[in-house]
Amino acid sequence: MADDQTPRPSGDRDDVPSGAGQGWTALAYLIAGMGVWGFIGWLVDQWLDTGGIALGIGAVLGMAGGIILVVRRLGTPT
Amino acid sequence: MFGAANVLAQGEAAFPPSVEDFYLPGILPWGAENSYWFTKITAMVWLAVGVLIIFFLATYRKPQLVPTKKQWLAESIYGFVRNNIAVDMIGHAGVRFAPYFTTLFCFILLTNLFAIVPFFQISPNSHIAFPTILAVISYVLFIYAGIRHHGAGKFFKNSLIPPAPWYILPLLIPIEFASTFLFRPFTLAVRLFANMFAGHMILLVFTLGGFAMLNANAWLAPVSVLSWVMTVALTFLEFLVIVLQAYVFTVLTASYVQGSLADEH
Numbered sequence: 001m002a003d004d005q006t007p008r009p010s011g012d013r014d015d016v017p018s019g020a021g022q023g024w025t026a027l028a029y030l031i032a033g034m035g036v037w038g039f040i041g042w043l044v045d046q047w048l049d050t051g052g053i054a055l056g057i058g059a060v061l062g063m064a065g066g067i068i069l070v071v072r073r074l075g076t077p078t
Numbered sequence: 079m080f081g082a083a084n085v086l087a088q089g090e091a092a093f094p095p096s097v098e099d100f101y102l103p104g105i106l107p108w109g110a111e112n113s114y115w116f117t118k119i120t121a122m123v124w125l126a127v128g129v130l131i132i133f134f135l136a137t138y139r140k141p142q143l144v145p146t147k148k149q150w151l152a153e154s155i156y157g158f159v160r161n162n163i164a165v166d167m168i169g170h171a172g173v174r175f176a177p178y179f180t181t182l183f184c185f186i187l188l189t190n191l192f193a194i195v196p197f198f199q200i201s202p203n204s205h206i207a208f209p210t211i212l213a214v215i216s217y218v219l220f221i222y223a224g225i226r227h228h229g230a231g232k233f234f235k236n237s238l239i240p241p242a243p244w245y246i247l248p249l250l251i252p253i254e255f256a257s258t259f260l261f262r263p264f265t266l267a268v269r270l271f272a273n274m275f276a277g278h279m280i281l282l283v284f285t286l287g288g289f290a291m292l293n294a295n296a297w298l299a300p301v302s303v304l305s306w307v308m309t310v311a312l313t314f315l316e317f318l319v320i321v322l323q324a325y326v327f328t329v330l331t332a333s334y335v336q337g338s339l340a341d342e343h
């Protein structure tokens with residue numbers, strides 16, 4: 001037990017990381033996308049007094065961004 | 079903890095429970111209100127640290143080739159975290175992080191477990207300060223590990239700039255920044271805190287609710303028994319949540335470390 005502390009050289013990634021991490025990452029991207037651009041939209045709303053239109057646009061854009069990120073980061077296997 | 083049952087039996091306990099119930103009177107000075115230098119929470123954290131140190135020192139002191147029962151337990155815990163969390167999520171490079179993950183897992187599991195151990199019955203993690211510090215440690219760890227592995231420039235480029243055409247980058251970079259550097263520590267802390275807070279609150283509601291109904295009306299006595307039966311059932315649910323949250327916290331930390339070590343996909 002004491003002698004297995006030394007890791008093999010890093011970059012030696014012969015086993016694929018489990019799906020759980022990828023699942024959490026995907027969820028985080030989708031929520032973060034909506035949250036971040038929704039917030040930016042809300043700020044624009046406060047600034048220009050557009051009554052929620054900018055927030056809606058921001059949230060939809062953010063969703064799209066989140067989906068693009070999931071596809072780009074997780075969709076294509078290395 | 080002290081004389082709580084008497085208070086309940088006399089019908090003096092306030093119902094519904096509030097956030098105030100999470101702020102226990104101080105131990106030093108004894109019984110002081112609004113003095114949080116040394117409370118039951120502090121005592122439990124120190125106890126958890128002490129128990130873990132003594133347990134692992136004692137069990138690993140004279141390792142046998144054929145493990146004793148205690149050694150088997152300690153090795154199973156470490157082996158579980160190392161193989162099923164560190165190596166599973168990160169790969170062989172993850173063995174380096176296994177000691178930290180094991181410490182994290184054991185500490186969270188034990189402090190969470192105080193929520194349902196008789197006479198302790200509140201988890202330190204139901205105060206956001208403790209999950210916050212744990213999340214900050216994990217946050218610093220995964221950023222540091224990434225910078226060590228890639229160098230600062232490449233690490234931030236990897237984690238902020240996704241492989242995508244340049245014209246959608248302005249849309250994606252803020253999302254990447256927020257999800258990696260703002261939401262990760264926040265959700266890590268809040269997930270653990272909220273679960274333990276809600277668990278304690280639910281047990282309080284059902285326990286105190288039973289007393290409240292008993293004191294309010296004799297006809298409600300059977301319902302108050304039902305309420306206490308629910309408390310027992312929810313304690314088992316709470317046990318599930320306790321183990322799950324300790325596991326999830328560790329797995330997510332491992333996942334973040336994996337993300338910062340990963341080469342560009």
